[in-house]
Amino acid sequence: MGSRLFINVWAIGRDKDVWTEPEKFMPExxxxxxxxxxxxxxELLPFGAGRxxxxxxxxxxRMVHVMLASLLNQFRWSLPVEMEHDGIDMExxxxxxxxKVVPLCIIAAPI
Ligand code: HEM
Structure with a gap:
């Protein structure tokens, strides 16, 4: 009674026993x-759980889908040349x- 419990969702998301190559960007x-x-x-609690x-x-x-779809629909996206070559720093x-330690810089060209 009276205990306070902190769930480390960050650690769960990076647990090798739960996820294959947890650090890799692999939406598929x-x-x-x-x-x-x-x-x-x-193993996946982006919105928490329980009461x-x-x-x-x-x-x-709904909003995440609408915003992402609008951005993909209205712009052609590309990386700056050096980032295209070196990859995106995900630290x-x-x-x-x-x-992110290094802010993401991407180029949006209206379609
Ligand atoms: C992608 C968007 C969102 C994410 C990832 C997110 C994630 C979370 C998480 C992880 C919690 C803590 C749950 C827990 O303690 O177990 C939370 C709580 C909460 N969220 Fe969101 N949320 C999002 C959007 C929203 C929106 C759009 C609203 C309101 C319109 C909202 C209102 C709240 C409120 C009021 C709480 C506190 C609930 C409580 O402590 O009883 N969230 N959210």
């Missing part, structure tokens, strides 16, 4: 298996929210 890893992101499968799960989840899911710095 979510295509095959039916992992639930609404708090039922504990305190994010109440904005339905709005958030993050710890905080209340994670931020």
């Amino acid at each position: 890893r979510f295509l095959g298996p039916t992992i639930d992101f609404r708090g039922m499968d504990f 305190r799960i994010c109440p904005g989840i339905t709005l958030a899911i 993050d710095q710890f905080g209340i929210t994670l931020a």
Whole structure:
């Protein structure tokens, strides 16, 4: 009673026993298996779980899709030449929210 529990979602997301090559950007890893992101499968908890799960989840899911689709629909995206050559530095710095150490710089050309 009275205990406070902190769940390290960051560590779960980087656990080699749970994810293959956890540090690798590999969105296709979510295509095959039916992992639930609404708090039922504990290896993926972007919105938390249980009674305190994010109440904005339905709005958030729709808005993320609309924003991403709008950006892809309206612009042609490319990387600066040096980043195209060296790859994107994905190192993050710890905080209340994670931020990239090297800010992402990409070129958007209107279609
Ligand atoms: C992609 C977008 C979003 C993500 C990834 C996200 C994620 C989260 C997470 C991880 C929590 C903590 C859950 C927990 O403690 O277990 C949370 C809480 C919360 N979220 Fe979101 N959220 C998003 C968008 C939104 C939106 C659009 C709203 C409101 C319109 C919202 C309102 C809230 C509120 C009020 C809480 C606190 C719930 C509580 O403590 O009882 N969120 N969210």
